[in-house]
Amino acid sequence: MVKVITEKCIGCGACEAQCPAGAISTASGVAEISDKCIGCGACANACPCEAIEADKAEAPKASIDDYKGVWVFAEQRDGVLMNTVFELLGEGRKLADKLNTELSAILLGSNVSNLCNELGAYGADRVILCESELLKDYNTEAYAKVIVDVINDRKPAVLLIGATNIGRDIGPRLSARLYTGLTADCTALDIDPETHGLLQTRPAFGGNVMATIITPNHRPQMSTVRPGVMKKAAYNPEHKAIVDKAAFSLESSDIHTRVIETVKSLKQEVNLVDADIIVSGGRGVGSAEGFKLIEELANVLGGVVGASRSAVEAGYIGADHQVGQTGKTVRPRIYIAAGISGAIQHLAGMQNSECTIAINKNPDAPIFSVADYGICGDLHKVIPLMIEELKNR
Incomplete structure (x- = not known):
């Protein structure tokens, strides 16, 4: 509940300016609060004269x-x-x-x-x-x-x-x-x-x-x-x-704000969420140059390029490609994880893929535990062979 102590109020309007609900008017010379009040207490915090008391709103008891x-x-x-x-x-x-x-x-x-x-x-x-x-x-x-x-x-x-x-x-x-x-x-x-x-x-x-x-x-x-x-x-x-x-x-x-204009971004966004095939690279790709191999495989398959957080943080590729808890959550028909160890943050974003193919030279990489197919090998040798085979079909 919000209460105005009229004896202290000087009608300065500080409370009116801070009210997010437009519930206060000082037109009469003192603050008056309407039934639009949401009890947030912003007015009490703004008052220089301590003329407003606001009790913390309590959740109504609901059955x-x-x-x-x-x-x-x-x-x-x-x-x-x-x-x-x-x-x-x-x-x-x-x-x-x-x-x-x-x-x-x-x-x-x-x-x-x-x-x-x-x-x-x-x-x-x-x-x-x-x-x-x-x-x-x-x-x-x-x-x-x-x-x-x-x-x-x-x-x-x-x-x-x-x-x-x-x-x-x-x-x-x-x-x-x-x-x-x-x-x-x-x-x-x-x-x-x-x-x-x-x-x-x-x-x-x-x-x-x-x-x-x-x-x-x-x-x-x-x-x-x-x-x-x-x-x-x-x-x-x-x-x-x-x-x-x-x-x-x-x-x-x-409504206290008004939309003047909506400007749509001209940047072409990576549509990971609706992609049917995703080829993702991790820190094991090694460099931004190495991601060209990931991109080539994705192009041959008609898919899009994804990445792990570690690859993004290393500067190999932009954040709009990131799959995982702090990136996009995806469920493609085919998900290829190359050079990705399989941290839980990444798995949370792709675990519902219909088919997961993992490529990693570490046989103990966690990604193999969720993969339908696993290739233990150097991605820089494996992916060129995959691309060549796909192009010959």
């Missing part, structure tokens, strides 16, 4: 039994759903079936109702549609307000968000507003058969261990999942979702 259903944040950009949404729907379907509950997608935007059929075809039982011209462009304040209002009204037990740039922005704000936990960059999700709580697994302590995290006392249970980690849901055009238009309040006064 866990009131929360039902699994939700997926259906991120769209320019009217196109992100691939990670279909991956989350696939995983969300498994969770919902174990809980014997409904799988819903919450979709925000302007004139995006045409996406509802696609969400249904990928497994959503219900699409919670939130449309407004104010939601046309992604805005943290607008999206957070709408999603929080709808969640407080409908009370889902689980909310899954893609760990994209937008997901990593909106997720923490939602969890703070909802007084619940958020587990970021999950690599596995499951349901506890006894408590029916969400088991959220992710790398911890620099990727050296896998930690399973629970949210026992608060709802919704929130997780972000990296693109490429989960298997994409099967497409079934016969599966239709119920389109449920949500009621919410959103005014232009709720």
Whole structure:
């Protein structure tokens, strides 16, 4: 609770300038706080006269039994759903079936109702549609307000968000507003058969261990999942979702930032996440020059070039090629690891590949333990032979 001590207030406006919710006005000569206040305490910290008292907000006591259903944040950009949404729907379907509950997608935007059929075809039982011209462009304040209002009204037990740039922005704000936990960059999700709580697994302590995290006392249970980690849901055009238009309040006064222009990068990005074949090099490649061999093999196979963190840190190749916990998570049909020892940080990013081929001159390299096929030898001798054989076919 935030309280203004009017006898001390001098109406300087310092609190008004710091309020992130636009809940303070000093037009009358003293600070007045509206019901938009979120109790963050920024005003109390800014006041030079100690005229504002702010008690630390406490999480409301919620009955866990009131929360039902699994939700997926259906991120769209320019009217196109992100691939990670279909991956989350696939995983969300498994969770919902174990809980014997409904799988819903919450979709925000302007004139995006045409996406509802696609969400249904990928497994959503219900699409919670939130449309407004104010939601046309992604805005943290607008999206957070709408999603929080709808969640407080409908009370889902689980909310899954893609760990994209937008997901990593909106997720923490939602969890703070909802007084619940958020587990970021999950690599596995499951349901506890006894408590029916969400088991959220992710790398911890620099990727050296896998930690399973629970949210026992608060709802919704929130997780972000990296693109490429989960298997994409099967497409079934016969599966239709119920389109449920949500009621919410959103005014232009709720938004304090405005998108003036969106400039897309001209740099051609490496698309590791959607690649069918990836040829990755590690420190064993030896140099940036050595990566030309990796690139040649990738070109012959029609694949893309990946790399381990150690190769990136050594300056052999750019960070946009990095596969692993601190890079991209991939699940290609074929993954070739050349000169990569197989640190757990790297394995976390490629362990779901359909077929892994390892090339390493160290017979004890950990990468061989996860490889379907292993070649113990010098990559600088092995790869040229592979290229020659492929070109002759």
